[in-house]
Amino acid sequence: MEKLQKNLSPIPVKTWNWLGVNSAVLEADIPAITDYSKQPITKGSEKGVTITDIRLNRDTIKFMEKKMDVGASEAMRDFVKKNQNSGYFIEIEEGEKIGTPIILQYDLDEENPTLVDDHFILAHEKSEVNIIINYTSSCTKNGFHSGVTKVFAKRGAVVHLIKVQMLADQDTHVDTISAITDEKGQVDFTLIELGALQTITGCRTQLVGKNSTGTIHSLYFGDQNRKIDINYVQTHQARESLSSIEARGVLLDHSQKVFKGTLDFIKGSSGSKGKEEEYTVLLSPTVRNRSTPLMLCGEDAVEGQHAVSTGKMDENKLFYLMSRGLSEVEAKKLIIEAEFQPILEKVPVIELRDTISMYLRRRLNHV
């Protein structure tokens, strides 16, 4: 077990050890994995979509999986495969544009305190789909989630995947997404990390087909003693591929965050463009905020840029709102909500968006 907890979610190129960003360590012990007995699929029986137990499809996905990044670590990948207690193979037929989002709702509770989920999303040529996976918890102590989601967008396919994590304050969350895109394929991820005591999450997209696109919109919120480790990698392996990472977050109390974002231009990815931005607002003097925006480049005909900005809340905005009669707390809440809004709007289901907003407001009460 100890081996499992170390060297998680490494950055593609190591730097000085004293900065503590090369990899993450899972602090809580991994509990014995018990059954997850609830039915997570709340919506999804549309025409053009097949959702089956992943264990029935191991042979189909074996070949595709081989090409994919291992995610958090090889040990964790093997752990998920071995201990998986939920997981689906979601297949979208060629040319099918699925209007209604497919929703998987996982809720940890006293009977189901552990979840190890393993999913594979296969979008055939020119199909399009919205998938939402939402993790919540009413566990009173130490809920545990570890999971892997693999996405394969074939030629011209578009996959929008929205993951929302609102686990309970003592829970652990280790999650990885690995994606591959064929020519003109597109994967668009909205990743919202709000709960859990420790979060170790990663998303690695391999842009294998030319003119393919990978985007990540990320939102995180740290308060109390939360620890968040985020590791996104966009690998440009083909010509004229596009990628972007946009992350926004707020940290307060004693929370700690490590954000690692990599744009990797492999030789041969000429004409590709990548962009990465991270904005963090710090609201307490005791937070720790680490950012590691890497750019790796083996091809000259590319454009890559990244920008990181960290600081306090804009005092002019705060002053303006307070001059309009809002209390300081109200004004701060409003500014944070406004900061998060562009990413929350990516959630295609209004009810879920409202749930997230309510959850955030409740958490912001002590700002």
Added chain:
Amino acid sequence: MDKKKTVVEDIDRGLYDIKNKDRYRYKASKGLTPQIVLDISKEKNDPEWMREFRLRSLEIYNQTPMPTWGPSLHELDMDDIVTYVRPDTEMKGKWQEVPDDIKDTFERLGIPQAERESLAGVGAQYDSEVVYHSVKEELVKQGVVYTDMESALREYEPMIKEYFMKLVTPNDHKFVALHGAVWSGGSFVYVPPGVQVEIPLQSYFRLNSPGAGQFEHTLIIVDKGAKLHFIEGCSAPKYNVTNLHAGCVELYIKEDASLRYSTIENWSRNMLNLNTKRALVEKNGSIEWVSGSFGSKISMLYPRSILKGEGARADFNGVTFAAGGQVLDTGAAVIHAAPYTSSNINSRSISKGGGVAVYRGAVKVAANAHHCKSLVSCESLMLDDLSRSDTLPVIDIQNDEVDIGHEAKIGRISEEAIFYLMSRGISEQEAKAMIVRGFAEPIAKELPLEYAVEMNNLINIELEGTIG
């Protein structure tokens, strides 16, 4: 119409590659053992504490693993490196007395000429020891000390004992432990309170002996309210065996003092340059690094500034040019350890012909260091698709009263810019050279004129035959 060639005249790279006969008075055996360290210590007539320090450092070296990050150093075999070569001459205070072959080498590199024209003092190190040192009379009268480390250890022992390897300790990493064990040569500068040294001091390091290591130690103390500009230059002829440079630079900048530390490094392409540089800046003091990295086979060089006093400031301006066969892993680190400190890092890197340029940096803001400001800007230019350019910055912030920004860009020479210049009658080759020089300009302008010219010349040499 005849095509115009590059604007700045090319210089003959050959001058860096001139080899003298390997003449020495004492040369340590190859490799690294306690006996070799004791022999060096004896040869240098070290005081007791220094001998013990060397042996302790050797122990640390043996216990410390190789770095797990950065370029591969597999070709470094310490059993093949000669750690100490005393040149066959005493240190001279008059240029005429320096042996002819050594003198000619430095003449070709323009050192005495630079001294006559624009320097307040000069030191020249050949292999492991300083062979020439001079400083202007008026500075001596003001109490400025500029001497070689060996003399300093005799004449200013208490001060050396207080500061030597206290900022960069042998526990820091493997190669600094190695340095602690076998160091020799280097310069010591002390600027007394309030003294403004308006014209720069310069040290030039030349490694002639094949398969040797150079481990010079530079210790500079700029006392309260004083000011100094120090320049170092490094070169070596190319041999087919690996040479190692593991120098150490410790800079102490006291209250309200300021130091500008400029380096033009042009080691030969068989050199492993694993140098450690660090500055400790006290209240309202400032350190300004200007760094040009052109030579060596592998470089790992990241000057670190520790802003210890309120209002202290660090600036870093660096350009790195990696050509075929070179891995130049360079950058800067700043530790904000006090409130109201500020830093500005500006790095430009160029890679071509299969060269690898890496920017590795860190900005760390301690919990008590409120109201800090830091801006980091990295730009990389790739001249072809054989090369690599990586940017690896880390920002670590431990309080909320900060204003930190980081931006980086990577790309190649814009075709629109070339087209524009060509439409103005400039040849393609010249247009490209102009753009590259323009790219390095923010760094070049921080250098004294003759060094800026040398840097432009180096860029021109590097670009010859590769573009256009």
